[in-house]
Amino acid sequence: MNYMxxxxxxxxxxxxxxxxxxxxxxxxxxxxxxxxxxxxxxxxQTVERIHVGKKYGDIPRGIFVxxxxxxxxxxxxxxxxxxxxxxxxxxxxxxxxxxxxxxxAKQESEKLxxxxxxxxxxxxxxxxxxxxY
Amino acid sequence: MAEGGEPVILEDYLLVxxxxxxxxxxxxxxxxxxxxxxxxxxxxxxxxxxxxxxxMPPETSPELAKVVAEETEAGEELGSGAAEQxxxxxxxQEEGGMELEVEQVISELEEEEEELGxxxxxxxxxPSEEPNxxxxxxxxxxxxxxxxxxxxxxAVLDSRIGTCWAEFGKEDMLAMDxxxxxxxxxxxxxxxxxxxxxxxxxxxxxxxxxxMALDFLGSPMQRGYGGSPRLKHxxxxxxxxxxxxxxxxxxxxxxxxxxxxxxRPFTPAxxxxxxxxxNQTAGYAAPTPFRPISPHISPPQPxxxxxxxxxxxxxxxxxxxxxxxxxxxxxxxxxxxQLHPQHQRILTQRxxxxxxxxxxxxxxxxxxxxxxxxxxxxSKEKDWVVKVEMIQLQSENMDDDYYYQTYYQRxxxxxxxxxxxxxxxxxxxxxxxxxxxxxxxxxxxxxxxAGSLGQVAVSTCxxxxxxxxxxxxxxVEEAAGSHRLRALHxxxxxxxxxxxxxxxxRKMSLAPEEQQPCCQEQKSQEVERIYxxxxxxxxxxxxxxxxxxxxxxxxxxxxxxxxxLLPHLPREQAEKILLTITHHLPFLMKKDVLxxxxxxxxxxxxxxxxxxxxxxxxxxxxxxxxPLPKSPELxxxxxxxxxxxxxxxxxxxxxxxxxxxxxVPLEPCGGDFEMWTDMVFLVARELSQVPKASLVExxxxxxxxxSLFCRYLDKQTIHHLEAKMECSPLxxxxxxxx
Numbered sequence: 001m002n003y004m005x006x007x008x009x010x011x012x013x014x015x016x017x018x019x020x021x022x023x024x025x026x027x028x029x030x031x032x033x034x035x036x037x038x039x040x041x042x043x044x045q046t047v048e049r050i051h052v053g054k055k056y057g058d059i060p061r062g063i064f065v066x067x068x069x070x071x072x073x074x075x076x077x078x079x080x081x082x083x084x085x086x087x088x089x090x091x092x093x094x095x096x097x098x099x100x101x102x103x104x105a106k107q108e109s110e111k112l113x114x115x116x117x118x119x120x121x122x123x124x125x126x127x128x129x130x131x132x133y
Numbered sequence: 134m135a136e137g138g139e140p141v142i143l144e145d146y147l148l149v150x151x152x153x154x155x156x157x158x159x160x161x162x163x164x165x166x167x168x169x170x171x172x173x174x175x176x177x178x179x180x181x182x183x184x185x186x187x188x189m190p191p192e193t194s195p196e197l198a199k200v201v202a203e204e205t206e207a208g209e210e211l212g213s214g215a216a217e218q219x220x221x222x223x224x225x226q227e228e229g230g231m232e233l234e235v236e237q238v239i240s241e242l243e244e245e246e247e248e249l250g251x252x253x254x255x256x257x258x259x260p261s262e263e264p265n266x267x268x269x270x271x272x273x274x275x276x277x278x279x280x281x282x283x284x285x286x287x288a289v290l291d292s293r294i295g296t297c298w299a300e301f302g303k304e305d306m307l308a309m310d311x312x313x314x315x316x317x318x319x320x321x322x323x324x325x326x327x328x329x330x331x332x333x334x335x336x337x338x339x340x341x342x343x344x345m346a347l348d349f350l351g352s353p354m355q356r357g358y359g360g361s362p363r364l365k366h367x368x369x370x371x372x373x374x375x376x377x378x379x380x381x382x383x384x385x386x387x388x389x390x391x392x393x394x395x396x397r398p399f400t401p402a403x404x405x406x407x408x409x410x411x412n413q414t415a416g417y418a419a420p421t422p423f424r425p426i427s428p429h430i431s432p433p434q435p436x437x438x439x440x441x442x443x444x445x446x447x448x449x450x451x452x453x454x455x456x457x458x459x460x461x462x463x464x465x466x467x468x469x470x471q472l473h474p475q476h477q478r479i480l481t482q483r484x485x486x487x488x489x490x491x492x493x494x495x496x497x498x499x500x501x502x503x504x505x506x507x508x509x510x511x512s513k514e515k516d517w518v519v520k521v522e523m524i525q526l527q528s529e530n531m532d533d534d535y536y537y538q539t540y541y542q543r544x545x546x547x548x549x550x551x552x553x554x555x556x557x558x559x560x561x562x563x564x565x566x567x568x569x570x571x572x573x574x575x576x577x578x579x580x581x582x583a584g585s586l587g588q589v590a591v592s593t594c595x596x597x598x599x600x601x602x603x604x605x606x607x608x609v610e611e612a613a614g615s616h617r618l619r620a621l622h623x624x625x626x627x628x629x630x631x632x633x634x635x636x637x638x639r640k641m642s643l644a645p646e647e648q649q650p651c652c653q654e655q656k657s658q659e660v661e662r663i664y665x666x667x668x669x670x671x672x673x674x675x676x677x678x679x680x681x682x683x684x685x686x687x688x689x690x691x692x693x694x695x696x697x698l699l700p701h702l703p704r705e706q707a708e709k710i711l712l713t714i715t716h717h718l719p720f721l722m723k724k725d726v727l728x729x730x731x732x733x734x735x736x737x738x739x740x741x742x743x744x745x746x747x748x749x750x751x752x753x754x755x756x757x758x759x760p761l762p763k764s765p766e767l768x769x770x771x772x773x774x775x776x777x778x779x780x781x782x783x784x785x786x787x788x789x790x791x792x793x794x795x796x797v798p799l800e801p802c803g804g805d806f807e808m809w810t811d812m813v814f815l816v817a818r819e820l821s822q823v824p825k826a827s828l829v830e831x832x833x834x835x836x837x838x839x840s841l842f843c844r845y846l847d848k849q850t851i852h853h854l855e856a857k858m859e860c861s862p863l864x865x866x867x868x869x870x871x
Contacts, residue, residue: 005479006540009522011515015507034510037521044506 010035013076018043020066020074027051028064029077039068050095052102055088057095473526475541542643620684624691627663631698634659638701660701667695669713674762677720682713686721689730699737707741708749714738715756715781719768722775731777735832738781742788747799750789751808757782758815769815773823780831786816787835794837813845820854828857 013032020028020041027050030043043064050057090098117124526537582589634656641652672680685691699707714721714734725731742750757769764771772778789809792799799805820828838858842851 006473006476006537006544007522007526007534008536009519011519014510014515015504031504031506033506034514035518037518037525042509044509 010039010041017077017079017082018074019077021072022066023070023072028061028066029058030061030064032074036068039071041066041068041071041074050099051087052095052098054086055090055095055098057090057092059092473537473541475544476526476537616679616684617688620681620688620691623666623681624685624688624694627666627685628690628694630659630663630666631694634663634701635697656701657703660698663698664702664706669709674717674720677717683717683720686714687724689728689733692730692733696733696737699741704744708745708753711738711741712753712756715753715768718757718778718781719761719764719771722771722778725775725777729776731775732780732832735777735780735784739784739833742781742784745788747789747792748802748805750785750792751802751805751812754785754789754812755808757785758812767815767819770819770823773819774827774829776829776832779829780833782816783831783833783835783838786813786841787837790835790837790841794840810845813841817842817846817850817854820857821850823857825857834858 010032014035016032018030018032020030020043022028026048028043028046028048030046032041033044034042041064043066046061046064047058048061050059114124526534637652637656637659641649641656644652667685668681670680670682672683677683686695695710699710702710721731742753745753757772758767761768769782772782789812793809839851839855842854846854
């Protein structure tokens with residue numbers, strides 16, 4: 001049992017497989033080897049997982065040191081249930097291609113939206129020029 | 134390189150005496166590659182020569198690989214002569230590019246080959262980029278490799294762990310470079326390590342304790358291990374397999390933190406701290422550093438750890454040192470901060486129960502195969518992190534760690550309830566003041582550097598959350614300045630005071646019963662101070678612009694200030710404010726045209742109205758009907774065109790109606806009722822006269838208005854008014870009854 005009840009600590013999570021979601025949208029999966037008081041993480045045998053639709057692809061990345069403030073959330077992966085997923089793993093090239101296609105489609109629809117708004121005299125600031133939050 | 138091809142290590146030829154072992158290693162490399170490929174992608178380098186084995190960084194294009202192969206062939210030809218040359222050579226070339234790493238290996242000879250290499254490189258650059266160009270240099274290789282056991286069964290961490298362990302013998306000790314943090318023990322065949330000039334240099338360097346750059350890397354295991362002379366310690370045991378390729382070792386300079394190396398060459402048993410031996414892998418046990426330490430434990434090698442930021446202000450006793458903590462006197466209460474008492478109780482209970490082994494997660498699927506990388510974070514390090522976290526919990530400020538505070542409050546409440554119900558026979562043991570951490574210094578919360586703008590963020594491990602103080606400590610008094618500026622300044626000052634009052638209020642509600650009266654007094658004093666500072670006084674219409682209170686009210690924040698202050702004020706003062714606002718309503722409404730923030734005041738004023746006596750109500754209403762010197766319109770009429778105004782009016786009328794229709798004796802002053810009736814008629818008249826278009830919808834339409842009008846007016850007028858006021862069908866029924 002956690003000997004700091006009422007608080008959250010990553011101490012119990014050391015050496016376990018985790019899924020980490022970063023602020024830039026990346027998903028990392030790796031063994032959590034080390035932490036510090038800022039929740040900076042050291043991930044071992046890390047794999048970056050890209051999801052597009054029902055498919056995903058893993059890119060092996062090695063060791064990651066993640067600055068704590070960039071983590072949105074993380075959670076332990078249940079190794080028993082890990083393979084029990086409806087998602088289909090594909091090769092890296094395929095998933096990157098799918099991602100590219102998805103990005104393109106999004107950009108195009110965004111462009112159309114902006115165009116339509118412009119015609120109506122409205123302008124929405126681009127997301128990348130806005131503050132993150 | 135085809136799958137399963139052997140990487141050629143040039144240095145094999147440099148230390149000739151190690152050739153026999155080399156051959157063994159060469160065979161192992163094959164297996165190595167499989168593992169490497171799994172983690173880092175297939176290496177395309179395709180040198181198949183048995184003799185020459187250059188180390189290839191995975192990103193190398195096939196063409197470059199060929200080049201390197203040629204280079205190594207050339208190197209081969211030079212034979213043993215190269216060995217001496219290479220050994221004599223100087224600095225490892227610390228180039229960042231991966232392709233250039235190969236040159237590190239070959240050094241002098243490379244320069245010739247380099248030209249050869251680059252030529253070929255340039256030729257073949259473009260086609261080589263395509264397959265490699267996944268747009269991300271970190272993507273080593275994306276080629277289908279044969280599925281490894283690891284990928285198919287996630288429970289398997291390393292399918293070759295068992296096979297490689299026996300192969301390492303004492304010679305591997307030589308490969309151990311304790312200076313390098315987490316140097317790879319077994320993953321790199323020792324000769325290759327020694328042949329790496331970089332490693333050689335490091336080994337020959339003086340002991341690492343003098344090397345500041347490595348200090349922060351130097352975990353206790355390093356210190357405890359000492360320098361190279363201790364390499365041959367017989368008790369040393371290697372654990373990890375060759376999980377990381379030699380190439381990675383080569384790519385780094387010895388000074389760089391070897392982040393890509395496989396970590397933790399030591400087994401837990403080698404740790405100099407037997408205190409946590411039992412707790413190594415099995416989760417995390419009770420906070421043993423917090424109690425007086427038994428004398429048999431030897432002090433750990435490093436008394437100071439340099440993890441994370443090294444703050445000169447850190448008390449060395451903070452870090453785990455049994456001798457130091459044994460000096461801590463548990464029984465003396467002190468000025469030291471402490472954990473939440475409930476938390477302390479839990480901790481002491483735990484200590485009393487002794488170090489029970491923590492339950493290991495039953496889902497440890499890989500338990501038959503020990504995770505070779507487990508324990509990278511030593512228990513000392515975990516302790517340290519936990520210590521810092523505990524320090525973070527100790528805070529005077531209620532806002533820090535809301536969940537921690539709430540958790541314990543709820544726990545206490547539950548226990549108190551249970552106690553009440555008689556389930557618990559004895560009280561909890563009295564609060565223990567466990568001097569967990571002694572704050573050696575007073576923390577300077579706001580650091581101002583002369584001539585700088587704003588504050589410098591100062592956060593130590595004592596208060597890691599405190600970046601800057603949002604409260605402005607040095608309030609600058611402005612002598613001159615426009616009215617508006619002064620008004621704004623006053624608002625800010627008063628707001629700060631108001632926030633303190635609200636804080637007091639909040640603390641009061643959480644504090645035990647006995648403390649409440651004195652807190653209440655304190656709070657009232659503060660509130661009184663703010664009220665006085667508002668400088669509410671009677672003023673004529675000409676002076677309205679100059680009146681300080683009204684100036685405040687012209688600013689949106691000033692309205693917010695007043696709105697938030699109203700609930701805390703005593704009745705008379707609140708009513709005074711209401712009176713003032715109503716008196717100057719036209720002025721305020723005029724000033725509010727841009728902001729439209731008057732409705733902020735509606736809600737608190739509504740509350741005030743709801744508690745007024747009839748006479749006071751009449752007084753307020755009278756303000757609305759006094760004629761204005763400069764305008765033919767009544768304030769009343771103007772109010773009808775303003776959302777706040779009409780809402781306030783309705784609120785006043787509604788309250789009056791409520792008072793009249795209730796049974797409470799009104800104690801009116803003389804002439805009150807006549808005033809009232811006049812008021813109602815006046816309102817009705819104005820309402821009917823005002824064109825519907827300029828009539829504004831109020832913030833809230835009280836339901837008893839129509840019944841009020843019913844009493845005094847005829848049906849026709851009522852229907853007319855009803856239409857004007859856009860009452861709901863339900864209310865119109867009330868009209869029907871009239």
